[in-house]
Amino acid sequence: MMGGAHYLPATEEDRKAMMARIGIADVEELFADIPAAIRLSEDLRLPPALSELGLTTHMRKIAAQNLDVDSALCFLGAGSYDHFIPAVVSDLASRSEFTTAYTQYQAEISQGALQALWEYQSMICELTGLDVANASLYDGATALAEAMNMACGATGRKKVLISAGIHPLYRRVLATYAYDLGIQIEVIPLVNGVTDKQALLAAVNPETAGILLQSPNFFGCIEDMGGIAEEIHRQGGLLVLAVNPISLGILKPPGDYGADIAVGEGQMLGLGLNFGGPYLGFMAVREKWMRRMPGRIVGRTVDKEGNRGFVLTLQAREQHIRREKAYSNICSNEGLCALTAAIYLTAIGKQGLVNVATLCAEKAHYAAEQISALPGYSLEFSSPFFHEFVVRTPVPAKELQTKLLSRRIISGLDLAGLDCGFSGDSCDRMLFCVTEKRTKEEIDHLVAVLGGEE
């Protein structure tokens, strides 16, 4: 303990002065009120203290047990995606002016950060084809749950229809939100990897607050959106679409499908995998619903001299003004993650996003073709997909996972045990993801290992 004493700010003299001031002779006297029976009477059972050098070596040894996407080939997605991040992204995002995780409230001192968030919002609007975006939410799952809450609030209804194609963990977050809000969730099953549209349309009625869909969905399949917005709008409900922003480089934006609210995970926009977080929830809505939208919104305005400026706006929706009547309890946002996404989108540009999305789709389709041509392997669904696909494996997926890991390949997700709605034994299904980072050689290597050639 004494070895670390020079890191502690209070010297022995400081301590004596403080004790003298409050009239005690020993620090122990401060603990007199805690009964001896519940106090620890022996030293904590810890290994002996290490020197700084010894500790660094020890921690490196532990860290070396991690397998990361820089030292292994990643074919895993399922909500978190391994994309290439240009160096300029982290370089700019880690500038000290920006490194605060909290909303920059004070317009007087935060014009740069507010402008960056406003640019982020503008880009999310362009990507989604909707009118107003907020300054971010925690992650894709909570953004979707906030959208569900918004649909119920806007319609005064308590029933939502959600697709079984929505990420199973997102569906658990929805269930958690719904529990105390008294929202009833009806899950619409899938047919060939996409939402059973007939069942979905038949379930819509005048009590339906909204339809929640994800496209591409958890299984990578692209939902057929035709006619869905028309039907839910005819019945007075809202259409909520969760999307992968990278896919919007080549797929139609939610606004074109008639969605009222678009949400999604923004991790793939320049954020690392980060051990699962912090991530970035984005949300954009039609102007009609902007006052119902949770979270902070940065607006552009002019000051009294006519100069352009940025401020938080439409705050009347928020908890600090509407108190218990606020539509949502969300006050904060993922400021630094939103900034990172804005830098990423700016760095790669419009054509860059199209290129990334095209490469993802092409490489994933090549991988799917090659894998499904192997004896014993087949694709679970024949619906169109973006960059993820479910493979039926000839041996339990878990075995393949272990085999691939031993060759420093991070396999697709073993779908066993997830609430995916597969009938019977589901231990032979694997959800693969291929991003623009994978080369043809790497895909061929994966296929060779799966086929038992390597």
Place this chain on the structure above:
Amino acid sequence: MNIPENLRYTKDHEWVRLEGNKAVVGITDFAQNELGDVVFVELPVIGKKLAAHDNLAVIESVKAVSDIFAPVVGTVSKVNEVLTDSPETVNQDPYGGGWIAELEMADSSAVDGLLSAAEYEALIKEKA
């Protein structure tokens, strides 16, 4: 301060105009003046059943956000859609074009329990 004789009032600065078994509801001239420029009115859904003092609407001004309460028990039968695009009508014509919603009442005698123009005038004088 404009306080029309023919209307009934609440302590929360709403006015009510009785039309048969319907109660047309808005906010008073005093209220709109206190709120300042109205920028948004959240209207209720038609068919919504309300008890007296339930939330009827929400008015957002440049200064504050305020709840508008149902002065009497009733069912929302009409809302003033004009306010969706022109919320400033509440400031310009609080007793006319700035009406908020119409409630259908089972028993219109509930309106008798509300304040008269003279009583409301006394109330706001007391506040001032």
